[in-house]
Amino acid sequence: MWINESKTLWEDRNRDTWQLPLFSSDGIYCGNVVAQVVDPHQCMVRYFIVFSRQNQRQFLVPSDAVELIDQKVQCSVRACHLRQIPKFCQTVSPQLESDVYRAIESKPYWE
Numbered sequence: 001m002w003i004n005e006s007k008t009l010w011e012d013r014n015r016d017t018w019q020l021p022l023f024s025s026d027g028i029y030c031g032n033v034v035a036q037v038v039d040p041h042q043c044m045v046r047y048f049i050v051f052s053r054q055n056q057r058q059f060l061v062p063s064d065a066v067e068l069i070d071q072k073v074q075c076s077v078r079a080c081h082l083r084q085i086p087k088f089c090q091t092v093s094p095q096l097e098s099d100v101y102r103a104i105e106s107k108p109y110w111e
Contacts, residue, residue, distance in 0.1 A: 024079035
């Protein structure tokens with residue numbers, strides 16, 4: 001299913017990462033991975049979609065912010081920054097992507 005206007009990204013439910021817990025760089029549990037956002041032209045995962053049960057929202061974590069995937073997903077971003085990522089509502093817009101990278105204080109993949 002395409003999730004952006006330009007039809008370059010789609011949502012994929014990969015069972016290798018589905019429901020893995022996501023931990024911030026400071027060791028705080030932030031939610032569970034429920035899907036991936038894939039760029040099929042680049043054969044690359046761009047984002048992980050994480051559901052926070054505590055905040056009842058989904059948010060995007062850039063794949064370049066992930067350090068390790070094993071029995072959990074270890075992120076290189078502190079929890080306070082992950083909480084600043086805007087809510088994901090089934091569509092990825094250029095504005096949302098910019099806001100995600102701004103929230104985690106990281107250089108976007110397109111720069």
